[in-house]
Amino acid sequence: MCAEFQDSDQTMDSQTSFVMPAVPQVIPLPHVFAALGSLLLLYAVNVLVRAALTRRKLPPGPPGLPVLGNIWDVKGKAWLQYSAWARQYGPIFSLNMAGTPIIVLNTHKVAANLLDRRSTIYSDRTQSVMAGEILTGGVFLVFTPYGELWRRMRRASHEEFSFTACKKYQPVQTREAYALVSDLLADPRDWREHLMRSAASSILSALYGWDRLKPDDHLVHRIHEHTGRIASSVLPGRFMVEYLPFLKHIPSWTGLVPWKVWGETWHKRDTAMFEEFVDSTTANAQKGDPNAAKSFVAGLVENQERHGLSKKHMAWLAGNMFGAGAETTAGQLIIFVLAMILHPEVQARAQAEIDAVVGRDRAPTFADRDRLPYIRACVRETLRWRTVGPLGVPRATSQDDWYEGYYIPKGAVVLENIWAMNSDPNVFPDYNNFRPERFLDESGQNEIAPPDTHNMGHVTYGFGRRICAGYNFANQSLFIDLACLLWAFNFRKAKDERGQEITPDPDDMRDGGLVVTPPTFPCEITPRHPDVASVIERERMHMV
Numbered sequence: 001m002c003a004e005f006q007d008s009d010q011t012m013d014s015q016t017s018f019v020m021p022a023v024p025q026v027i028p029l030p031h032v033f034a035a036l037g038s039l040l041l042l043y044a045v046n047v048l049v050r051a052a053l054t055r056r057k058l059p060p061g062p063p064g065l066p067v068l069g070n071i072w073d074v075k076g077k078a079w080l081q082y083s084a085w086a087r088q089y090g091p092i093f094s095l096n097m098a099g100t101p102i103i104v105l106n107t108h109k110v111a112a113n114l115l116d117r118r119s120t121i122y123s124d125r126t127q128s129v130m131a132g133e134i135l136t137g138g139v140f141l142v143f144t145p146y147g148e149l150w151r152r153m154r155r156a157s158h159e160e161f162s163f164t165a166c167k168k169y170q171p172v173q174t175r176e177a178y179a180l181v182s183d184l185l186a187d188p189r190d191w192r193e194h195l196m197r198s199a200a201s202s203i204l205s206a207l208y209g210w211d212r213l214k215p216d217d218h219l220v221h222r223i224h225e226h227t228g229r230i231a232s233s234v235l236p237g238r239f240m241v242e243y244l245p246f247l248k249h250i251p252s253w254t255g256l257v258p259w260k261v262w263g264e265t266w267h268k269r270d271t272a273m274f275e276e277f278v279d280s281t282t283a284n285a286q287k288g289d290p291n292a293a294k295s296f297v298a299g300l301v302e303n304q305e306r307h308g309l310s311k312k313h314m315a316w317l318a319g320n321m322f323g324a325g326a327e328t329t330a331g332q333l334i335i336f337v338l339a340m341i342l343h344p345e346v347q348a349r350a351q352a353e354i355d356a357v358v359g360r361d362r363a364p365t366f367a368d369r370d371r372l373p374y375i376r377a378c379v380r381e382t383l384r385w386r387t388v389g390p391l392g393v394p395r396a397t398s399q400d401d402w403y404e405g406y407y408i409p410k411g412a413v414v415l416e417n418i419w420a421m422n423s424d425p426n427v428f429p430d431y432n433n434f435r436p437e438r439f440l441d442e443s444g445q446n447e448i449a450p451p452d453t454h455n456m457g458h459v460t461y462g463f464g465r466r467i468c469a470g471y472n473f474a475n476q477s478l479f480i481d482l483a484c485l486l487w488a489f490n491f492r493k494a495k496d497e498r499g500q501e502i503t504p505d506p507d508d509m510r511d512g513g514l515v516v517t518p519p520t521f522p523c524e525i526t527p528r529h530p531d532v533a534s535v536i537e538r539e540r541m542h543m544v
């Protein structure tokens with residue numbers, strides 16, 4: 001990490017060296033009464049609204065309790081519960097969350113018909129007061145309501161992350177992939193940590209032009225804390241203000257809303273941190289640092305006027321890219337390792353392709369991509385087989401709509417059941433198998449994809465105007481990482497103390513708040529040939 005970041009970070013800490021208010025654990029009695037009163041009022045309104053809604057025909061769904069509806073019906077792994085309901089109620093079903101309708105879309109066709117083809121109605125997000133308004137000040141792209149500001153930020157991020165623009169990040173992504181190979185050679189046991197660090201480092205380098213991150217870098221720690229704060233603040237039940245939004249209007253100075261003071265204070269601190277990153281990147285680019293000059297932030301600053309974004313907007317846009325891109329990409333890499341140890345036949349075929357095209361005297365590069373169709377198919381299959389975001393990011397409708405005779409009211413929450421679509425037996429009869437060749441034509445050279453999957457073969461990046469803003473970058477990261485990992489290593493099941501193979505359960509996926517990943521599992525990672533270390537060190541030297 002360059003000195004400017006460390007210095008400026010210390011300055012910021014010393015300026016804000018106060019004790020952060022704790023989030024209140026005990027709620028004062030008057031609040032409780034106010035809350036109960038409001039809840040009763042809310043229920044009464046909900047009953048009336050619900051009664052009005054059911055006169056029109058919502059999509060079918062599980063019956064639920066009077067007034068409260070289905071709020072207690074979704075337990076544990078929601079994507080599995082939704083997929084079971086999809087089998088029972090069909091491609092589109094609805095739930096009643098105490099008056100708020102939730103519409104769940106379960107097939108490619110219905111999701112594409114609504115989210116892609118009627119995107120003006122389905123591109124808003126549900127609003128979270130703490131995460132969307134207080135902690136991130138309304139400028140976090142993932143949560144920003146569908147409107148003018150979202151459009152400006154999205155256009156700016158597209159210019160920096162389009163398929164063509166993303167090519168400028170290939171050198172840092174290659175550098176990170178080679179560094180990952182070195183880390184795994186030195187310390188294969190901590191493989192999961194290395195994958196996480198590598199994904200974070202790759203995206204931070206692209207955003208700010210930073211050098212490779214060290215494992216204990218304090219800035220990464222701070223940014224991860226920021227992401228964790230946002231992820232935990234959207235958990236249901238964490239803040240009462242989500243159920244009683246009028247509470248947000250109580251001024252902070254009254255001392256009655258310590259949770260608001262907490263959120264506002266962190267918003268100020270995070271804004272200062274992200275703005276500092278913009279300043280340092282701009283300074284480094286002006287000094288002639290080539291990575292800073294090519295970075296996402298340098299691009300934003302250069303076109304700031306045309307994009308119509310303030311410094312704060314740009315700072316948060318970059319911060320959001322990290323939050324949305326680091327753990328998701330790392331999670332898919334972990335899923336890939338799981339697939340490799342459970343499907344050695346796929347691993348062998350992928351390695352044969354790499355040996356034929358790349359050989360052993362050099363490591364893979366992006367220039368090999370066109371000649372590695374099976375590796376490209378492995379990327380697609382990794383994203384289809386298990387996904388870090390099985391239900392995507394919730395949408396909200398911005399006006400009433402009707403679809404195949406069903407009424408979808410304005411303000412309904414809409415969920416894309418990516419899990420059900422990626423494992424639809426009508427589209428992928430052997431959906432539980434990891435079989436990359438499903439995405440190749442008979443020649444084995446060209447990619448094929450089922451309809452309504454945006455030519456990707458899976459819908460893991462979502463749909464329509466709010467489709468993942470970083471998918472080109474993620475696809476590039478996954479390609480170069482998979483190619484280098486398969487070039488360098490054999491992945492096998494680890495053995496226990498009695499010499500028995502340990503087989504991880506591919507269905508054991510855990511919800512970590514931000515991403516869904518397999519729990520930690522042991523894995524044996526060994527170099528494929530004696531020259532891996534010397535070749536990768538030589539490649540890394542050439543990159544400096």
Ligand code: HEM
Nearest residue numbers: 142324325328329392393461462463466467468469470474
């Ligand atoms: C394999 C890794 C990734 C997966 C599986 C993933 C998945 C998703 C999904 C499902 C959404 C919601 C789409 C929707 O509403 O239909 C999303 C949104 C988003 N993603 Fe990704 N993502 C990944 C990597 C990245 C990366 C690397 C970046 C940044 C460089 C990124 C930035 C974003 C942003 C900013 C949004 C919000 C877009 C908006 O609301 O307009 N993602 N992503």
